[in-house]
Amino acid sequence: MLDGFEERPLIERLKWLLAILLVIFLAAPSFIVIPMSFSSSDFLAFPPPSLSLRWYQYFLDSITWTQAARASLTAGTLTTLVSVPIGIFAAYGAMQLSQRWRLLVSGLIVLPAVIPSILIAIGLFFVLARIGMVGTMTGLVLGHVALAIPVVFVVMSAAFSQFDFSQERAARSLGARWHQAWFRVVLPQVSGPILASGLLAFVTSLDEVVVAMFISGGNNATLPKVMFTALRDKIDPTIAVVSTVLLVVATVAVVVILRKGAAALKT
Amino acid sequence: MVALNPPASLSVAQADNGGRLAWDARLERLVSFAFTLPCLAVVALCVLVPCAWLFFLSAFGSDGKASLENYQRILDGASYARIFITTFQVGLATVAACVLIGVPFASFINGLPPRRSVIFLAAVLLPFWTSLLVRAYAWLVLLQRTGIVNSVLMGLGITKAPLELAFNHFATVLGMTHIMLPIFILPVLGAMRNIDSALIRAAASMGASRSYTYRRIFLPLAAPGIAAGAILVFVMSLGFYVTPAILGGGNVNVISMRIARSLSNYSNWGAASALGVLLLVFTALLFALSYGVQRVLLSRQRS
Numbered sequence: 428m429l430d431g432f433e434e435r436p437l438i439e440r441l442k443w444l445l446a447i448l449l450v451i452f453l454a455a456p457s458f459i460v461i462p463m464s465f466s467s468s469d470f471l472a473f474p475p476p477s478l479s480l481r482w483y484q485y486f487l488d489s490i491t492w493t494q495a496a497r498a499s500l501t502a503g504t505l506t507t508l509v510s511v512p513i514g515i516f517a518a519y520g521a522m523q524l525s526q527r528w529r530l531l532v533s534g535l536i537v538l539p540a541v542i543p544s545i546l547i548a549i550g551l552f553f554v555l556a557r558i559g560m561v562g563t564m565t566g567l568v569l570g571h572v573a574l575a576i577p578v579v580f581v582v583m584s585a586a587f588s589q590f591d592f593s594q595e596r597a598a599r600s601l602g603a604r605w606h607q608a609w610f611r612v613v614l615p616q617v618s619g620p621i622l623a624s625g626l627l628a629f630v631t632s633l634d635e636v637v638v639a640m641f642i643s644g645g646n647n648a649t650l651p652k653v654m655f656t657a658l659r660d661k662i663d664p665t666i667a668v669v670s671t672v673l674l675v676v677a678t679v680a681v682v683v684i685l686r687k688g689a690a691a692l693k694t
Numbered sequence: 695m696v697a698l699n700p701p702a703s704l705s706v707a708q709a710d711n712g713g714r715l716a717w718d719a720r721l722e723r724l725v726s727f728a729f730t731l732p733c734l735a736v737v738a739l740c741v742l743v744p745c746a747w748l749f750f751l752s753a754f755g756s757d758g759k760a761s762l763e764n765y766q767r768i769l770d771g772a773s774y775a776r777i778f779i780t781t782f783q784v785g786l787a788t789v790a791a792c793v794l795i796g797v798p799f800a801s802f803i804n805g806l807p808p809r810r811s812v813i814f815l816a817a818v819l820l821p822f823w824t825s826l827l828v829r830a831y832a833w834l835v836l837l838q839r840t841g842i843v844n845s846v847l848m849g850l851g852i853t854k855a856p857l858e859l860a861f862n863h864f865a866t867v868l869g870m871t872h873i874m875l876p877i878f879i880l881p882v883l884g885a886m887r888n889i890d891s892a893l894i895r896a897a898a899s900m901g902a903s904r905s906y907t908y909r910r911i912f913l914p915l916a917a918p919g920i921a922a923g924a925i926l927v928f929v930m931s932l933g934f935y936v937t938p939a940i941l942g943g944g945n946v947n948v949i950s951m952r953i954a955r956s957l958s959n960y961s962n963w964g965a966a967s968a969l970g971v972l973l974l975v976f977t978a979l980l981f982a983l984s985y986g987v988q989r990v991l992l993s994r995q996r997s
Binding site for chain 2 (some may be wrong): 429432442445446450451452453454456457458461462513514517519520521522523524525528532535536538539541542543544545546547549550551552554555569570571572573576580607627630633634636637640641651654655658659662666667670674677678680681685
């Protein structure tokens with residue numbers, strides 16, 4: 428860590444050991460839910476007494492859980508479809524502004540990420556209650572779009588800051604219409620970051636608990652909402668099944684992003 | 695006629711062109727600003743209007759008249775004081791844990807060659823995107839009376855009876871540290887990356903010991919990042935809901951849980967709003983403090 432000092436093998440090895448233990452502390456606990464989901468027991472026993480798929484069967488047979496899965500999937504897809512385009516527009520627009528305006532605009536756009544989500548949840552609940560939209564998919568997606576926008580904005584701003592926009596001007600001066608310049612010159616070159624921001628927006632919505640708890644309800648109750656309620660009332664391995672599903676989706680998203688990122692670094 | 699006065703007509707054309715260019719530039723800025731409008735509209739609708747609404751609602755008493763009774767109740771009630779103390783305790787404990795674990799770990803990653811440091815960084819960032827709820831549940835599985843941690847402790851003969859590890863402050867702080875550590879490490883690592891390694895080599899060549907260099911040269915240079923990370927962790931800890939609700943098991947009552955309860959159990963919008971306003975004010979003040987601390991530390995470094 429400190430250049431210019433001689434190596435001390437014993438302490439170096441100790442440091443590696445501690446660092447690896449810490450990585451295990453960070454990464455491993457989440458994966459405990461995978462073996463739990465294959466348990467045959469009614470309780471949270473670890474290691475599971477024997478393996479079975481009965482809780483997966485239970486999950487698929489349960490109307491509450493499948494409905495929640497459908498609601499989560501819908502909310503996640505709509506959130507991605509809305510937040511990615513407007514996030515790209517905002518990142519593009521903010522880049523051309525003068526420094527002062529850019530700071531102001533980006534500060535406002537990342538606001539949902541720094542304000543406690545409970546405040547967004549209850550504030551939005553009050554507003555939606557006023558216009559009779561509590562429990563609707565529109566209200567839920569609105570809240571999730573607000574939470575996904577900072578992610579999309581930050582990823583796309585980083586991508587655009589590396590991008591040479593004289594290419595767009597060149598395309599335009601050579602006679603391309605603005606949409607041709609965008610769809611055939613600009614967007615294909617930032618397809619990696621667009622995919623990343625889309626996946627992250629989807630995962631943001633999929634994992635979100637607090638806004639969903641207040642805004643979604645009835646048929647639109649999302650997986651995390653149902654799971655949170657179940658965690659308070661009765662804990663059975665169905666929750667491990669849901670956790671495994673959420674974990675797999677998030678891991679796939681991160682792996683795809685990392686591989687895209689690694690490929691981009693190589694070229 | 696034109697040929698007789700070429701300079702005049704040229705200058706008119708130039709001035710006209712200049713005006714057009716200025717107008718074009720202004721138009722372009724307006725168009726750029728228009729591109730950010732959809733996002734700004736969503737933020738206004740989901741954050742600004744709701745927050746203003748909280749201020750508005752908090753200023754009305756249960757009888758529907760404008761009053762400060764919601765705030766008065768918070769100031770008077772001992773139960774509210776306890777909630778604020780618990781929230782700050784849990785937040786401070788999380789910050790302490792993050793600093794104690796995160797600073798050495800970030801120093802370690804900072805010292806690795808690039809390829810290896812990327813692997814460690816990925817390991818830090820991977821859990822960042824797994825659900826809060828899944829992680830709270832996972833800790834519950836690990837820490838419960840019949841969980842793995844207790845089995846291992848009893849198997850090793852360290853304890854005879856299972857320890858009560860879940861549903862208390864300890865479990866809450868552990869779960870929150872697990873979530874906040876990546877968020878803490880990133881700014882700290884950023885600050886460490888910016889340290890001029892020539893300074894470290896200079897200290898070494900002038901005979902400073904390794905630990906002296908680390909304490910007196912390296913850490914002070916990383917201080918702005920550490921302060922920024924610590925304040926960020928503290929602010930975010932104030933707003934936690936899911937982790938204390940699950941891992942605290944009702945024994946850890948923080949502000950956001952009280953807000954949720956005022957709303958869902960008692961339908962007391964005024965009380966929930968007043969607490970929300972206080973939480974918002976704390977958050978804003980701490981971010982302002984963070985900004986101030988950054989400026990002081992950075993300006994001290996330059997001088």
